Amino acid sequence: MEEGLVSLGEYSISNVHSRDCPGTYPGRNDAWDLDRFKQLFRVEVVSLEDDALVFDMIGIDASIANAFRRILLAEVPTMAVEKVFVHNNTSLIQDEVLAHRLGLIPIKADPRLFEFPPQRTEEGDKWPSSTPEHMLEFVLKVRCTHAPAPGGAGRRGTAAEPYVNSKVVSGDMEWIPIGDQAKTLSDVGPVKNDILIAKLRPGQEIHVRMVCVKGVGKDHAKFSPVATASYRLLPDITLLEPVVGERADRLAKCFSTGVIKVVGNGDSRRAEVGDTRKDSCSREVLRHEDLKNCVQLSRVRNHFICEHPSNVGWVSNA
């Protein structure tokens, strides 16, 4: 069994833990060395978009990759609505439910330009009055009315659009700069403008003032910058014997498309390992008696494929 591979068997997974600590193999020097780490370690960014990042870390240990993942989820700060001052809420959504929803809206603002709010105590929050370095202020003021009928006559709109402002969306939030924030900050607001906050009917109104502060995911999940942070190990498939003909087709069907390629035509067509990255490791091949002994399924222990869909709009400011 190769050392760097976690083998996926029919009933168990073996060779899971890395054995590269000094003392495991006598005569081998496994002591940690920064230069050797730098030689072996690589990062490859597979896809980089505004709302998702996929990259590979190769040659790193699971403890660091996991610490990285945990830190991304819980300890990278972002800005989110913390206090909601309700001036008027005649909608059907209760104040606290509305405040909860507003808190979960992702806010596009660079948290590095802000400081953490002063420490809270058990008795009550002593919030300083509008300090530009701690907070961002938003106002949401929406009133729903009947739509004017086309042609001006009568008071009700058409059947298709009877109301004006019946859907309160995150784009309705207006940024109120405090102090000289208008000069130092730009492009501040919710990340997406079409997040539905509440639905109104004529006569109902929502008028709230919101204060956003900087926080971390450990405090409340609304402060987490990633939708989720996950990693998986790169799957590895080895063919133990040549698989030809109709067996090759069946073998290719056991894996996700593109993982096993069938090369050639006719009775001598062979199965070859294609792109193992696409494999979802369902181990379907182990359900077929005649196919399960011709492949060795495993995972490369120090190759981490990290996928991070983010919800704050900026994935990485390098």
Next chain:
Amino acid sequence: MNAPATFESFLLLDGEKKISITKDTKVPNAAIFTVNKEDHTLGNLLMHQLLRDPQVLFAGYKVPHPLEHKFVLRVQTTPDYSPQEALSNAITDLISESTALETRFKEAVRERREGD
């Protein structure tokens, strides 16, 4: 109703120290470090880095209770090396490892952006 404040998982209370050491008297050259307001993120990382040091005989960590935010790290070393030194070296190595990770990551992102 009885839930403690969420910020208590990472903010030190008055008079609480971040890290404290007690010597383990049962065996020579062993110490127990108690780190407050940290969790597996740091504990697992430190433990694995200590295990990669050839002069460390024992390294292990645990979170004594999930409702108390701290972890306990026990280190035993060879006689010519002290546990404090071992932990200090492990932390230095981890800092250089994460700096290397940061530079490589930033380079990779920059290459990706330039390639587009």
